[in-house]
Amino acid sequence: MSQPVPSGPKLRLDGVRKTFTVPRSGATVVAVETADLTIEAGEFLTIVGPSGCGKSTILNMLAGLELPTEGTVAMDGRTITGPAAERGMVFQDYALFPWKTVFENVEFGLRYGPHGKGLSTAERRRRVARCVELVGLGGSEQKYPHELSGGMRQRCGIARLVANEPDVLLMDEPFAALDAQTRIILQEELLRIWGETGNRAERRTVVFITHAIDEAVFLSDRVVVMSAHPGRIIEVLDVGLPRPRTDATRTRPEFQALSQAIWNLIRDEVYRAATAAGSAGGARD
């Protein structure tokens, strides 16, 4: 899509703070403590951090599903006040409509949302079919989500995201519920779909949440490392590994070194959280 390229960053968090009030006790919990972050157009940015670090809260604010308590979240210089088709999302638990087939799920945004306006039924169907093919679900169009494996469900989730042609792709731990092999395959496919091998200017902006460090390093241009209690950004790292990334990428010394560096940043906290897990209860990230 040829759009006028704005001079500023694609997404910007400016002094963003998010607090929640605990329903019973009335206590205030700080989910995100003054975060500043800019994300460039076409960038693949991953946020990693232990549970409760506020990474999903940041993603939800980017989506417009939650609003910051203080500060602003903006896209192309305009403050985000609610969800919009420009910022599509993929969810950890897939969030597919169980009463719709794969095809109908992928079709949803175009059929009922603003991005499908002006498309004829035939054009819409063609685009949906193309997206279904793109994620490797050809032949499963008429299946219902409950007939699919976890990996296929998330492929469907990605097809639904891509079909709606959002400017920004928000992914909330999309591979966390999948087995290790499926994960590796889907990571590579995601990069292919994103357009890793193609022209840099045609790539969409991706913000990807994960708690898996190797996943973050493998996928991203930059990795944002967060710590919990209160959730804040402690480091932003450039990955700098050449693209396209392949199996060989994972064995490179830079890959290992960067993964180790990120692990060092959050290790203490992960251990602390693991030992306190019994008493904490219900921390959200």
Added chain:
Amino acid sequence: MARAADSGAPPGRQWRQSTVLLYLRSLLALAIIWSLIALWVGNHVILPQPTSVAYELFRLIASGEMLVHAAVSLWRLALSYALAALIGIPLGLLMGLWPWASDLLDPVVEILRPISGIAWIPLALFIFGIGNELPIFIITYVALFPFLLNTMAGVRATDRTLVRAARTMGVDQRTIVRHVMIPSALPQILTGARIAGGAAWMSLVAAELIGAPSGLGFAIEWYRQLLMTPKVIAVIVVISLLGYLTDRGLRWLQQRLTPWSTGIGANP
């Protein structure tokens, strides 16, 4: 749409055959015990033999009398059931979607709900007299609550992530209600429809016993007064059969309309 249901066809047929056999076996056992008790009682008016009930059932059907009563009852049932659905489902949607509606209506619903439909019969007799209005009022009242409460609960139980997913695709609130919340509530609405069906049959008989000049309930009371117990039981048998068939029909509808819900465990 039927693809999901088709995949279970061979075990389904097997299941059906064995179920028919199981039913026949249980009914035969029941008839034998019944017959023995009837012998022991030795009074045709208190408890007739199953064979004489079967004979009277045949005669009532052959003469066309049973058909007339059943048709009247079914007509009342269908009308009241449709009324209950037409009032209950929209009201349930309203209460499920908007807290203000629920705040307004919930106390009324909770106060009325524990009152059995039968409790209204004397008052309804006073207002409507004997005729069609009384059973229609009672059945509608009784069937209304399962429709309303299940619709409300179903809408409220909509997975929030699905709503969020729809919102991130930029669709408006109307689309979310129409294409996310209502389909998501449908399995529970249909469960409500089945509960309403059962309740409607029970209250139909009660209402017709007292407040109607025709129908299956009326027939029971009529033949009781004539001390024709075999005919009383024959009518009861027909009620049981029709009630069973109604539920089978609703269950079929459930599987037809929500084939996807078998996979998420929403169907019994």
